[in-house]
Amino acid sequence: MPTDEALIAAYLAGEEEAFTTLVDRHLSSVYDFAFRLCGNTHEAEDIAQETFLKAWHNLKKYRSQSARVRTWLFTIARNTTVDHLRRRRSTALSEFERDDGSNYLTDTLPDTAPLPDEAFAEAENIEMLEEALEKLPVRAREVLILHFREELTFEEIGAILNEPLNTVKSRHRRALIALRKLVERHQNS
């Protein structure tokens, strides 16, 4: 099976089917990522379409030395999603986060002792976890999705978000804490 880089090279050499294969390979992930960030089917479709159009338009500019194709695609998808969300204006991108990046949820709720493993072990209810994930601010959600679902490294996530490694790790840590508290709150209610 040809690599993503080989597909791009093949397409630029004139093999039309290579781009179709690239779309087939990554469409599900890109759509799922867009949907989880914007929460809307129609918007996720638009974002996915726009992502691949932008990718096609910039194929000649892609450099394998700077990032994997997957990372590059998710960078486009993420930026496109942010643009859509800004245009929408109904989503509070900092719903739980203050301007300085601190999170009122993690700051105000006590965390005196580590939660027992059972708290997450009990979160076998996928639906509950979905709801908790949806309640997270977009900036927290995207880090968790990119790391745990798309299996990207923190370095790659940093490239996508255009942030330093330590910032990504810090955001990841806060996102996990916030997610845990949302799950716990859901279980207690």
Next chain:
Amino acid sequence: MNEQHVPGRISQLPTHPAPRGLRERILYAVAGLKRRLALRRAIALTMIALISLLGFAEAALYASQELYLSGFGDFMQLMFTDTDVVASSWREIGLSLAESLPALPLALVCVSLLVFLWSTARALANMRIIRNYSSLA
């Protein structure tokens, strides 16, 4: 908190499948964009081809006038009328030819011709793309 549970849970969340038809819509949109870009390029390249053709005509006229005025034609004619003289003084004749050669006009002729040929070839290539994708967009 045992973070080991989190990856398992988040990674197990079901993937929202892309809606039916999205793949085709994307490929259709790419084909449409390809056609529109090819159309813009074809128009621009056709204009360049026309301008370079006019430029070629002007440059050819200019070059022929300069060739006549510079005496280059006289030296060239010598090569066919007095071959003995040319054979015996080929170095001097060669230098005279080189000195009298109207380099700039000839360069303009070559450049305008190359631009015309290149832009025409590229315009035709883009028109083929437009034709190939005209049924889709």
